[in-house]
Amino acid sequence: MDLYHPSESFVDRANVKPGEPYEALIAKASADPEAFWSDLAESELHWFRKWDKVLDESEAPFYKWFTGATTNMSYNCLDRHCKTWRKNRAAIVWEGEPGDQRTLTYQELLRAVERFAAVLKAQGFRAGDRAILYMPMVPELPVAMLACARLGITHSVVFAGFSAEALKTRILDLDAGLVVTADGGWRRGNIVPLKQAVDDALGDCPGVRSVIVYRRTGNEVEMTPGRDAWWHDLEADVTAGCPAERLDAEHPLYVLYTSGTTGKPKGIVHSTGGYQLQVSMAMRWVFDIKDEDTYWCAADVGWVTGHSYIVYGPLLVGTTTVMYEGAPDFPEPDRFWSLVDKYKVNVFYTSPTAIRAFIKFGTEYPERHDLSSLRLLGSVGEPINPSAWEWYHSVIGGGRCPIVDTWWQTETGSIMISPLPGVTALKPGSGTFPLPGIAADVVDLEGNSVAPGGEGYLVVRKPWPSMFRTLWGDPERFRETYWSQIPGIYFVGDAARKDEDGYFWVLGRVDDVMNVSGHRMSTAELESTLVRHAAVAEAAVVGMPDELTGQAVIAFVTPIQGNDPTDELAAELREWVAQQIGKFARPKQIRFSDALPKTRSGKIMRRLLREIVTTHKVSGDITTLEDLSVVNRLAAQQDED
Numbered sequence: 103m104d105l106y107h108p109s110e111s112f113v114d115r116a117n118v119k120p121g122e123p124y125e126a127l128i129a130k131a132s133a134d135p136e137a138f139w140s141d142l143a144e145s146e147l148h149w150f151r152k153w154d155k156v157l158d159e160s161e162a163p164f165y166k167w168f169t170g171a172t173t174n175m176s177y178n179c180l181d182r183h184c185k186t187w188r189k190n191r192a193a194i195v196w197e198g199e200p201g202d203q204r205t206l207t208y209q210e211l212l213r214a215v216e217r218f219a220a221v222l223k224a225q226g227f228r229a230g231d232r233a234i235l236y237m238p239m240v241p242e243l244p245v246a247m248l249a250c251a252r253l254g255i256t257h258s259v260v261f262a263g264f265s266a267e268a269l270k271t272r273i274l275d276l277d278a279g280l281v282v283t284a285d286g287g288w289r290r291g292n293i294v295p296l297k298q299a300v301d302d303a304l305g306d307c308p309g310v311r312s313v314i315v316y317r318r319t320g321n322e323v324e325m326t327p328g329r330d331a332w333w334h335d336l337e338a339d340v341t342a343g344c345p346a347e348r349l350d351a352e353h354p355l356y357v358l359y360t361s362g363t364t365g366k367p368k369g370i371v372h373s374t375g376g377y378q379l380q381v382s383m384a385m386r387w388v389f390d391i392k393d394e395d396t397y398w399c400a401a402d403v404g405w406v407t408g409h410s411y412i413v414y415g416p417l418l419v420g421t422t423t424v425m426y427e428g429a430p431d432f433p434e435p436d437r438f439w440s441l442v443d444k445y446k447v448n449v450f451y452t453s454p455t456a457i458r459a460f461i462k463f464g465t466e467y468p469e470r471h472d473l474s475s476l477r478l479l480g481s482v483g484e485p486i487n488p489s490a491w492e493w494y495h496s497v498i499g500g501g502r503c504p505i506v507d508t509w510w511q512t513e514t515g516s517i518m519i520s521p522l523p524g525v526t527a528l529k530p531g532s533g534t535f536p537l538p539g540i541a542a543d544v545v546d547l548e549g550n551s552v553a554p555g556g557e558g559y560l561v562v563r564k565p566w567p568s569m570f571r572t573l574w575g576d577p578e579r580f581r582e583t584y585w586s587q588i589p590g591i592y593f594v595g596d597a598a599r600k601d602e603d604g605y606f607w608v609l610g611r612v613d614d615v616m617n618v619s620g621h622r623m624s625t626a627e628l629e630s631t632l633v634r635h636a637a638v639a640e641a642a643v644v645g646m647p648d649e650l651t652g653q654a655v656i657a658f659v660t661p662i663q664g665n666d667p668t669d670e671l672a673a674e675l676r677e678w679v680a681q682q683i684g685k686f687a688r689p690k691q692i693r694f695s696d697a698l699p700k701t702r703s704g705k706i707m708r709r710l711l712r713e714i715v716t717t718h719k720v721s722g723d724i725t726t727l728e729d730l731s732v733v734n735r736l737a738a739q740q741d742e743d
């Protein structure tokens with residue numbers, strides 16, 4: 103396999119250089135991880151009070167970092183920079199889907215955050231309270247996040263593509279008192295009615311005492327007196343200025359919900375001190391950020407990628423972060439490239455699904471624009487197939503930009519496995535090596551490292567600063583899911599291979615979690631949603647390999663007697679899932695079946711269904727199957743498709 107080496111000019115300017123500098127970094131990180139992280143914490147960030155202890159393992163797996171320290175994320179992202187030349191640098195360069203543009207300097211962003219924090223304070227919200235942010239991709243979303251962070255209000259951003267139902271579940275689980283939303287957001291030329299969804303959700307959420315509505319689209323919305331207020335009206339009533347609270351390093355910064363193996367989403371809890379350190383280091387090491395860079399992570403702030411690498415990471419290191427509101431193919435499939443050209447983006451970060459969609463659109467779209475400002479590309483969310491990697495490298499990167507294939511998770515908070523662009527020789531499809539200070543490994547079920555060339559489970563052997571601290575309201579599930587498969591070691595849930603050169607290759611999930619377009623989807627959550635529909639007796643959901651989205655959701659459904667397995671019913675069920683969870687979760691296919699393959703004890707054998715959709719037949723052991731004919735019928739039905 104061809105190795106891709108960074109060019110000499112890239113290496114010359116790289117933040118981490120090959121040879122001695124890189125080896126010294128790795129050596130220090132492995133010899134004394136605590137000294138390694140605490141030295142970086144000292145030089146990278148502002149602390150109102152220094153820590154007593156770097157890593158507290160006394161209540162493992164509930165690890166704590168920088169205990170005794172006080173700090174503030176919003177201070178580190180804003181106030182600190184505004185005391186330097188950076189105050190007039192662009193912090194956020196934003197473009198709305200209709201083409202409207204805004205640029206906020208660090209000073210302007212700080213003023214906006216102070217103003218909104220003053221609003222929250224005036225409403226009586228304070229450290230320890232929880233806020234749900236259900237917003238379009240407008241600058242006011244980072245403003246709201248940073249205002250919460252300034253006061254210690256723990257925020258939970260709910261992706262604007264989630265339905266009212268999913269929003270409600272999250273509001274209730276978090277027991278949030280505040281919802282910040284907008285009248286709507288733009289998506290493919292249409293208005294996404296966010297306030298309407300909030301109204302639908304809040305019927306059953308008595309704990310919410312305040313809804314703040316930002317005016318984005320200007321569509322008609324209903325305002326409930328005593329509960330709802332316009333963002334601009336509230337701001338008119340406060341005086342500027344709102345200092346950052348001195349918060350404990352372990353103060354919960356945010357909760358972000360993600361899918362697990364049960365029907366109930368997990369509230370991943372991230373704290374402040376360690377998180378801000380590791381995302382800062384990733385910006386420097388992985389994205390190689392320079393003072394003159396314009397950086398664009400084309401994800402949505404509603405996912406962890408957006409939290410760490412659109413908002414917090416870029417602002418922590420004082421770079422310019424580009425934010426785009428809408429769809430990549432609106433009004434035409436060259437929208438991303440027009441933005442790269444217009445804003446002279448230097449570092450660009452996206453997902454393999456997006457790259458595959460661009461390949462399908464064709465090279466004529468990137469060719470319309472000058473992409474020569476790009477010097478580094480990134481990929482995240484799912485394994486990238488080597489052919490998509492090659493296309494990204496040559497067509498978008500002009501053959502001159504290293505690609506950082508970054509492996510991480512909502513749980514890890516920050517990038518864990520990735521090339522260092524000035525150091526690592528790249529193999530397309532491999533995330534290469536763990537970052538300095540990250541003890542990732544591939545092991546068997548006893549926790550022994552696999553030999554070179556071997557496959558096994560991806561784990562992290564030692565705590566890392568940006569690790570999630572617990573699951574909101576469910577510490578037992580935290581311990582069970584992540585720390586007891588191999589006692590004392592973080593169990594990722596991915597299968598991986600380490601090749602002869604020690605390169606890591608992440609192969610996919612080992613549990614009943616699918617990865618569709620880089621978004622995590624739970625089979626159990628989809629199944630329980632489907633069986634809540636009045637026409638459904640049973641449902642089993644599996645992932646089928648998909649050229650575009652990596653995996654696609656296929657739902658096997660047994661209707662309740664009297665419901666015909668018609669195309670209309672299939673369409674209705676797909677809509678039902680969209681309405682219950684969100685449009686992005688809509689199954690690609692519904693396959694009706696009068697029965698599902700089960701063991702004699704009644705467990706659905708998803709393994710067989712997976713095989714049917716992947717290979718069109720069933721191999722392996724089926725002796726535990728209760729009724730063999732079911733499988734034959736399902737396989738035959740597949741052949742007709």
Ligand code: WT7
Nearest residue numbers: 407482483484485507508509510511512608622
């Ligand atoms: C899962 C985490 C991290 C932000 C986006 C997804 C898969 C993620 C890669 C990669 C292969 C990857 C893993 C992981 N994944 N990045 N570079 N190569 N697989 O966050 O929803 O928490 O999902 O996404 O399976 O466990 P998430």
